[in-house]
Amino acid sequence: MKITAVEAHVCNARMRNWVFVRVVTDEQGLHGWGEATLEWHTRAVVGAVEDMADLIVGEDPTRIEHLWQMMFRQHFWHGNGIVRGTAMSGVDIALWDILGKVHGVPCHKLWGGPVRDYVRLYGHLGGGKMEDFYESDEPQRFGELAAGMVERGFTAFKSMAVPPTMPLEGLAPVRHAERCVAAMRDAVGDEIDIMVDCHARPSPRMGHLFASALEQFDLFWFEEPCWPERPDDIAAIQRSVRTPIATGERLVGAAPFNELLTKGACSVIQPDITHCGGLTEVRRIAALAEIHRVALAPHNPQGPVSTAASIELGLATPSYIICEAVTSDVPWRDEVATTSHPIDPVGMLARATDKPGLGIEIDLDVVAKHPFEPELPQQVFYADGSVGDW
Missing domain, CATH: 3.20.20.120 (Enolase-like C-terminal domain)
Known part of the structure; x- marks a missing residue:
């Protein structure tokens, strides 16, 4: 069994865009769902997911630790940053979903x-x-x-x-x-x-x-x-x-x-x-x-x-x-x-x-009804006009 595609599907949910990650395999109907939602960084995360695909397409999706190490280490900048960490997370969650489906049991x-x-x-x-x-x-x-x-x-x-x-x-x-x-x-x-x-x-x-x-x-x-x-x-x-x-x-x-x-x-x-x-x-x-x-x-x-x-x-x-x-x-x-x-x-x-x-399936027809929109700005300024933390 091999990974054939890693996809990012964006669904706008008012305050944030949900980024659903689907890892597809060469076994008919077998895929896994993950999530890589990071508000105000949606487009960056989608790009990072596409970068991850170059590392793992063609690999065995059940070798989860091996693929995690590949995504984390096989580039000069380790996956510690929030964008790369989020993209990795979405793919990793989907791989566990696949493994549970392979064995016919829930992840727990x-x-x-x-x-x-x-x-x-x-x-x-x-x-x-x-x-x-x-x-x-x-x-x-x-x-x-x-x-x-x-x-x-x-x-x-x-x-x-x-x-x-x-x-x-x-x-x-x-x-x-x-x-x-x-x-x-x-x-x-x-x-x-x-x-x-x-x-x-x-x-x-x-x-x-x-x-x-x-x-x-x-x-x-x-x-x-x-x-x-x-x-x-x-x-x-x-x-x-x-x-x-x-x-x-x-x-x-x-x-x-x-x-x-x-x-x-x-x-x-x-x-x-x-x-x-x-x-x-x-x-x-x-x-x-x-x-x-x-x-x-x-x-x-x-x-x-x-x-x-x-x-x-x-x-x-x-x-x-x-x-x-x-x-x-x-x-x-x-x-x-x-x-x-x-x-x-x-x-x-x-x-x-x-x-x-994970026991869940995403309806891509519903996702398509709510395409990407820029997130609502959440800004804080103090009384004197200086910048605060949201």
């Missing part, structure tokens, strides 16, 4: 079988626009969104209640974040798990202030309190509060996760399967998490293939605790892919399936 059985009965999912409330962050009704809006998430069946959700801040500001943004999180906690009570994502917007010092102020709300985790390039500062914040600190969604490869874990920088690591090196590399990262007894909760705001792969990983990974799930970004989300895993509507629990591979 290739990795030793299920270690749990279901994977818990959490929702995302999103965050306000820069100009809305300090509106007087913003806390009320967060409370209403939180209550709505619980009504949809989620027992956990994440929000971006921390506003963008300059390297040092006064108490206004800190107090605003407190009011927003208080409104969410009042709306859903203590039985629901709340996460707050800073999106790495604050400086290390502002991250400390936000973490300290929000500790009173017993968050499930406090995410990316400062730039991920500052692992020592993230570690200092983790040591300063009892709240679990989460980070890792922007890291590529196992090495930076090893640094985070060695420094005791966080309680939750969040590799993104579509960026970090695919299922092959994320399983190495998961092994590191197990060694350090740290939880794993993958970043997953992308399309349905990323979600299917994340759930399959969770079914076979001991350190895995919960999976991000976007369910209402576009109204036709369920039309673009077959259902990969049955989900209990109460509690939002994804169950295992006997479907081989």
